[in-house]
Amino acid sequence: MKYFFVKFLIGVFLFLQCSPSSSDKTEELGIIALLLINAQKYGRYGHVSIPIGNNILILGGQNGFNVYNDILQFDPIQNTIFQVSNLKYARSNFKAIRLLDGRVFIVGGNPSPLSAASNSAPPLIQTEIYDPLTNTTASGPNLNQGRSDFSLDLLNDGRVLIAGGKANSILQSAELFNPNNFSITSVGNLNYNRCLHTSTKLNNGKILIIGGINDSQVTVVTSELFDPSTLTFSSSGNLSISRTLHAANLLSNGNVLVTGGYRVTTPPFASNTKVVELYDSGLNTFSTVGNISDFRVGHTAISTASNRVLLCGGHQILNGSPVLSSCELYDTGSMTVVGSGQMQSKRSIHTASLVLGSKVFLASGFDRVDFSSGIPGANKTSEVFDYNQFTSTSVFGDL
Template sequence: MNNARAGHTASVLPNGEVLIAGGNDNVSYLSSTELYNPATGNWTFTGSMKYARTQFTATVFENGKVFVSGGYYNDNWLNSAELYDPLTRIWTLANSMSFERHQHEASLLSNRTVLVTGGANSLGDLDSAELYDLLTGNWFSTIAMHYRRAVHTATVLLNGQVLVAGGVQSGSFLKSAELYDLSTGMWTMTGNMNFERWQHTATVLPNGKVLVAGGLGYYYSNGYLINAELYDPLTGTWTSTASMNYPRGKHTASILKNGNVLVTGGYNGINFTNTAELYDFVTETWTIADSMFDGRYWHRASVLTSDIVLVTGGARFRDYLDGAELY
């Protein structure tokens, strides 16, 4: 890439290009954004965001625009939001959220609204949730979650509900999970995970179940987890599945066209790993995949239209990476 960066976002646009935005490079917070063209393999700068930010969210709308919200910059938590137009390659400010937040989640719902959940700011971890309406450009408050949480996962299920799981609350790790119902605007508790965890990943499988893997918890070497579990929306329960080959947190999980899940990198409490592995949702087993060239965490992985996975940036100790690689 043109910039080393970690804590950035990576968004696959309808034309197949990948928009990389923001993050930080251990010297400064970044407002710069760049585009990867899979046809040429080249990176080009595009319009910069209005605000430098890291640990924010990015959502791609059906019209190709990319919506970013929140984040962190120079000891400031942000409530600002902006929209990127791939036709003009320009960022414009959107209406701001009600709450400053970073380490939150954003989920695109079926009615073209974005549900933003949790995160943290100067007041601590948040239980608040709010909705951004693309058509009006306005934010609307919705019912708060049952738990304050940051660095959690938020997954849109095949039935349209949003599953929020795990995270951290005032230094305590959570195993609780709850569901947001768009039709009622209400949150309901569902079954707890088997393990407290944050910095984990959650992926919807073709059979509708959700695979949660790794993260930071209490029950493995240095607190980093090797185990994985499955959430069944039909029963609202979690069951253990095969463990990964390596413990990891702040890794990535990408679902491939065949339904298998590619997990890359992360931190295991000792090293920033370059290992990768594949989860087969039919056999519920993990196999070791080819390793990346660089160990990295806090990176991004994007599944291109060709089913190639693009891994970008990340960090390794104090070394922030500009490298990108393809699986």
């Protein structure tokens, strides 16, 4: 099937009620202010969501024409989104992760929107650290290599692995951030250059890196393991189907479930896949175990209770690049889809975070592609999806 916009996919990924009381009037003014702020929101993709206690941080991203530096927070109790701070650098297609001390380490990404095209600035070398206790950001050490669409993983000892990604070419290099001495050092190379891959920390502390796309615009069939004790990468099993913009979830038994994505063997032709694969951490091999209901690229996959994985949204490599509003619940015991439902909005390259009970916060993403420009149209809404009831609730406040 002919693939449209391979280059685009890499670049991407990829609130009034009147009351006479003074306290209510104060609240009303706050609501009006929030409405005015939200009127300026245009949606985002290439952003990051991070759990902070019961709340969720939403950082950065872009809408195709502007790159954002805001830090917002979703409060699931109040069901509202509000701004809490700003990044030092506007960035999209970056990564962020919570350190052992509770602060958030923010790395790399693109400072230019998709509309900048050939005039885009190189990926950022700058890192920064956000403190949720003070709602402030501070500069971190610079990367040795600016990069976007890479992987970022917190190791058991508190260090952070930064691997692969994209700059002028698809990268093979890896770096290590040490929060104890506030340094970033090179840590050798991956066995294969790759971006838009997944990385998963296994129960033994090793990092499993799967798939992605390489410099030839071909999807990668290989996987590899990073060993924090030796600081080395070793080859792991091969996927049955090469893929990028897929999802990988660690299961309670230590294995990893791989879903969705697309593959390219002869550019610019690409195809979707419904095939689900399972990485066996004991055997270090992949096997096919079933199928999901819909083709999904750039979807989210959240591990839930009872060994199930909730897959939401994504888009398909078909004429028109349709974006999905569907969700499906995949049972990793029977390796079958056991339920499905609909989000209120279509979304892809969005973020998903567990919040209260069986609820998942789904933030922004894009809901369409403008074929004249190749730029996705951002969805400024967010919602909370209940995977037990298969119902969705709108969130107050736009992104």
